[in-house]
Amino acid sequence: MTTDIDPKEELARYRASIDNFDAALIHILAERFRKTRQVGELKAKYDLPPADPEREKEQIARLRRLAEKSDLDPEFAETFMAFIVREVIRHHKSIRG
């Protein structure tokens, strides 16, 4: 027995899920930046060092592990995190500006 699928309907269904995932990503990113903004303000106020290489190494290692477990390319997870961190650093610099 074969099942006929309408590829356009199937595509629309996949896209509806992708749109939901994207909305979730945007909202979580918004909260993440709200939090890193608070970190930036705290660091500026108490003159804490802006970068923490030890913490960053741990973060990357942990995210690579999480990526592997959830079948996401760990290389991509690392590139993704580097992309986010670049944006955070840009924000922090503008706070200290």
Next chain:
Amino acid sequence: MTTDIDPKEELARYRASIDNFDAALIHILAERFRKTRQVGELKAKYDLPPADPEREKEQIARLRRLAEKSDLDPEFAETFMAFIVREVIRHHKSIRG
């Protein structure tokens, strides 16, 4: 009355939230790529066009609106999405060989 806060404790609290947000991002990204992989396979199987500029324009406009509402820089949301889409295209190309 002033409240004494321990900046290092406060920082640890913020970081615990950031770690949770990052885990959520990784897991949602893993599901999103699972879905775009299915899209890629569907498109390859039924010979549907790999890119859909109209759909992409709508996606970007919608994500910019969501970003604005949630106090995330819409420019960043757009750059972020471009980053994700580049990775998806890389995957699709590898499916088609």
